[in-house]
Amino acid sequence: MSSFARKLFSHARLAKWAVSGPPFVFLLLFFVLPGAIMVIASFRYPGEFGGLAPLTAADPGTLQGFTLETYRFFFSDFIYTEIFIKSFLVALATTLLCLIMAYPLALLIARSPKKSRDFMVLLVILPFASSFLIRVYAWMILLGPQAALSQIVNGLLGALGIAPVQLLFSPFAVLISMVYVHLPFMVLPLYTNLEKHDPSLLDAAQDCGANAWRRFWQVTFPLSLPGVFSGSTLVFIPVLGMFAIPDILGGTGDMLVGNLIKEQFLGTRDWPFGSTLSIMLTIAVLLFVWIAAKLGSTRGRYV
């Protein structure tokens, strides 16, 4: 046996391949390959009856081969870029609202007695354990025209002489349920970070004469930035690609990237363009992760 073969078939090697092989092959086949095919599909022509055109067409006159058509089409009409910008703004607003709501809660849990912390965290996770669709549906009831919330808001507006508004199927409904669905993603990383802070730092700041406001902004908050960035990533990315919430709670004008992609694949069946949009979304996500990582590391240097 050559030394190479001995190395290849040694127990440790064999064990390594036996353990990593099956999940590796499965994910290669059903995650990496479909992704690669989507990249290829974005450079193809749509088929006559939707889907993709066959690569070798029976009639040489028909459209075949590769093209940049879908990408040209994407940039030819500003409406597509606009939908991307809108999705970006919705994701940004959701992330900020989640941060504002999650921070006090995470801080309270982190500063609570050790015994009660696990229970308080559990209370954040439990509603998040119920089905995504149910949590969206709950807002359909809460914001419905006959629900108390709509009655109160429109009663107040009526008293001020303003025409009643519809809460359901509006940008407001989309935003509030986006926040609702993703809030735990922000609380958990923030808490994990805040829990590790050394309380003596705050005592030191206080001894140096810093008031509560300065102690927070100059000690607690800068130290919590890694938690802020990881929470923001966990909220921002799923919101950027969300299609179900605008689909269920939004009006006709609340279309986001996710809805546009869904429409291409299941509605108009222009799969090459749907693939192009998906690639654009992937690039947007990667760009965000890169910026967040960059910001996280440069901020980290000052802390």
Add this chain to the structure above:
Amino acid sequence: MTVSGAGHRGFWLWATSLGVYAFLYVPLLIVVVYSFNDSRLNAEWVGFTWHWYDVLLHDEDMLAAVGNSLFIATVSSLIATVLGTMAGIAMHRYGVKALTFMALTPVAMPEILLGVSLLLFFIQVINLTLGLVSIIIAHITFSIGFVAVIVRARLAGIDESIFEAARDLGASPWETFRHVTFPLILPGVVAGGLMAFTLSIDDFVITFFTAGVGVSTLPLRVYSMIKIAVTPEVNAVSTLLMLLTLTMIVLASKFSPDVLRGKT
């Protein structure tokens, strides 16, 4: 001065936190309460009834969807548990970077991307008729990462010297796995499996793209119901589903407390 200042701040922290907890729970409570409401409208409380649960039990489409969901969740979580456990061990012991990337990216990226790329792949490349098989494959793909992370966390908490001891005593890699590693990671494996089951039962987005026309699952059925007309039957099914996922999460946390610490 400082003491009263701190007390004041503490009060505000408590008040906002209570507000956030209320924000998390009130919507779900309303769903549960209205599932017992003797009115077609989810607007005001009329009286107590089991009517919507009765409607639910006689809804053939819904029952078929529940059956599909349970079948898909059982098969996909079993396969995902095996593959995910392997992936978790490979990530921890051998540090296979490519595998870490492949297992965790489907978890981190927007769900719709996995959904449409699998749709494209199933139809255009392997010419698979969408249905139970395509849904199961899709669910395994996104569950592997969750199982792997839980198993890896479990492995990270084990003292490495115990494996060396097994080797020194002459155990083969398989014997070491069978008698040392596996019993130690078993709680993590079970927790990961329960997690995969819950994720599969709940999944809407990826199922939506990989289900085709013939097969419906519970979330797909709920989706089409709330798109057409909101009836308290949805509240009833939601309440039961909440009860189920709650049970699964509590069970998973019994096996692996990490599940509830936001580390996964």
